[in-house]
Amino acid sequence: MTTVRLLVGTRKGAFVLTSDGKRERWDVSGPHFGGWEIYHLKGSPADPNRLYASQSSGWFGQVIQRSDDGGKSWESVGNKFAYDGPTGTHQWYDGTPHPWEFARVWHLEPSAKDPDTVYAGVEDAALFRTSDGGQTWQELPALRTHSSGSSWQPGAGGMCLHTILLDPAQSERIFVAISAAGAFRSEDGGKSWRPINRGLTSEGIPNPTAEVGHCVHRIAMHRSRPSVLFMQKHWDVMRSDDAGESWREVSGNLPSDFGFPIDVHAHEPETIYVVPIKSDSEHYPPDGKLRVYRSRTGGNEWEALTKGLPQRDCYVNVLRDAMAVDALDPCGVYFGTTGGQVYASANGGDSWTAAVAHLPAVVSVEAQTLP
């Protein structure tokens, strides 16, 4: 029987939610690693019971956990993230040089083919990879040492590499995004990188259309069309039809084009979802109404999805890695809030219910569809 499993990272532990194909009732297990910040958990597409989790703490640093049984049991694996070679400096908030310092793993992206191969996006921004199931991690240093690296600067949450997209059609092509440097693409498995930010405009940097320096919050793609990318930037929802060579704004009629997550429907490559947030300092929905916006036209024309979501006095945020879709038909859509709710829709966003309502602040949500 089909099962959907949600992997939920929170500020105080990880939770695993499971449901059958109806996606009406959810069993909740957790907290796993209670008291620790779980920035991200993700399962291997090649072996869905192989899970990886980023566990971190201001006191005790970074730990990586691995499960081989779908989250029932875990073992800690390697947690040494050493930059490869001289670290150099990036810009601090005030523009002064600041040395690269490892803080935490924001995002884990397992290979589509090999359960032992995983990419890790870290703060301060760099890309690491393991090919032994997490026992050891090696940096792909060409990204951090890109000629623009000394000009990168942190976003409010730190200088994090938060998005890793592995192109399903071209195995050597990788997209990453960094706050606040922008988006980058590699065509050779991470040996070299190129900024792909043409068309982005950002106030708050000396040259609003600079090659790097943009606070990209999240990028998403549909696996059937990996050259079409959707971006939620600090402000502006953007789209590229040429693998990031150029971007155009598709914010259209959104009530605010600030936000964090963006995702694509599992079966409709032109159907995308965002959660508008009022502003860069007011991290809550406009008018106290929690609304997911859906575009069926790849942007520009958006409809509010409100059924089952609080429409008054709601002042939560939805963070960049806290939205996911499953692979069922109709497509399930999920998102978690800083108020501890995980909302689930079993009908592409038409209506929503809280799968769980009182978790710690949710940082990340991933969905697995299991046969």
Added chain:
Amino acid sequence: MIRVALPAHLRTLARVNGEVKVHVASPATLGAVLDALEAEYPMLRGTIRDQVTGQRRPFLRFFACEQDLSHDGPDARLPAAVVTGAEPFLVVGAMAGG
């Protein structure tokens, strides 16, 4: 045998209850205790001191015999009462919520 008292989260990570005991050759130094602890419990590597720099993590402190050993170097010898096992070596998390 040196007794080491860990913070609760590190006991959970190491899957131990109460104090742990480690063997350290003489002379017993602060660095040798941490080396022995990490060898016996590899999951603790990086959680007490940075794996690259070897520096104590900033929100952790080392106490023993009512003394603050946090700023002693790795070659500093431990108090005699810790070496004999009469007193534990304490790894303590900074008193801060979050």
